[in-house]
Amino acid sequence: MTLMKIQRFLAIWLATTAAITCVASGAEPADPWQIIKVGTHDYLSVDNIAKFYGLPSGVAPSGRKIRLENEKGLLEFNLDSREININGARNWLCFPVIENGGKYLVSRMDLAKTIEPQMRPHMITSVRKLTTVVLDPGHGGYDKGATSRYGNEKDYALDVARKLRPLLRAKGLKVVLTREGDYFVPLEVRAKIANTAKDAIFISIHFNATDRDASASGFEIYCLTPLGAPSTADDSLALSFMNVNPGTGVDTHSVGVAACIYHSILGHTDEPDRGIKRARFAVLRLTQIPSVLIEGGFMTERGESKMIAKNEWRTDFARAISIGIESYRNLAEKKQKPLTVADYRRQKNGVQLEFSPPPTELTLLHPTIESLSLVPRPAEVLPSLSLQSPTPLPTPLEIHP
Secondary structure, X not given: OOHHHHHHHHHHHHHHHHHHOOOOOOOOOOOOXXXXXXXXXXXXXXXXXXXXXXXXXXXXXXXXXXXXEEOOEEEEEEEOOOEEEEOOEEEEOOOOEEEEOOEEEEEHHHHHHHHHHHHOHHHOOOOOOXXXXXXXXXXXXXXXXXXXXXXXXXXXXHHHHXXXXXXXXXXXXXXXXXXXXXXXXXXXHHHHHHHOOOOEEEEEEEEXXXXXXXXXXXXXXXXXXXXXXXXXXXXXXXXXXXXXXOOOOOHHHHHHHHHHHHHHHHHHOOXXXXXXXXXXXXXXXXXXXXXXXXXXXXXXXXXHHHHHOOHHHHHHHHHHHHHHHHHHHHHHHHOOOOOXXXXXXXXXXXXXXXXXXOOOOOOOOOOOOHHHHOOOOOOEEEOOOOOOOOOOOOOOOOOOO
């Protein structure tokens, strides 16, 4: 290699290094994360997270809560709880917020897998354009699903899917149903249908039921539980819950889909908010495309079961889902910021909203890619807490392609 070529190579290398270590605004390179080790897990302080997202920092807890809010977003953390409010929607973290050394701490995995894709959805990597929606009406045939005095879950789920199809087609999307009528389709077949679709997302439609609380009501959306974490319904944080499935590589994409649909449903209906949750349902576990499972309300609650049975309510529910899907498509194709529940409610009140794509953020500080997220530095080591597993877990921020 000639001296000139070497000099040119060095110049390009130096320029590239400078570019990818600074944000587009020209800010000085800096490591935004101060990792705090607790047992075998990595945590970050609430104040550290607040500074990264441009939210108020140094906020003192009110009771057992810390609420961070300004024009850039909203995060509300609850001590010793997995419940969190992100931009007005209830979410469930993988691990509870803990207090140690006078700081409220949030799991590094939860930052990467739940908070980041909702606070900066435009930074979700490798988002493909959306051309196809696979709708999966739950149950069917001999499997009635949940029942009420008014009807069966299998019929309501199919009806919502049938109402959704023309709405999505009108937006130029291709729609595939995993079942067209009242017959049973095995779960692995439903996933296979999804996996053969190109540039697609998978939406499984269900209605809820419980035999423990007749007053339980509201809707919720599930995404696949990340590797190394318990599902929302797991009461214990035992290691046996954590390494059940390797994941699909589209964790953050699925959260993006869930959040878009969730905010639309919350903004267009009066359904109580039960949150975006985690589970290892087969249809989520076996699909290789962004996938969510919607529980539209409780068949076991008297008022809600009557509401679900109304054709006009299911029409409105389908419309809200379709708007959420369109919001995700705009995010994927235009990097357009998804509307929040507050935005939708302002629209209902006649307020005109204008959104433009966010500026490009060129940075090595992306907290959902392990190799680019953290400049190595000695971690502050705090005493181990009993809720931590006794053996090391997979690197929380790793996302496989």
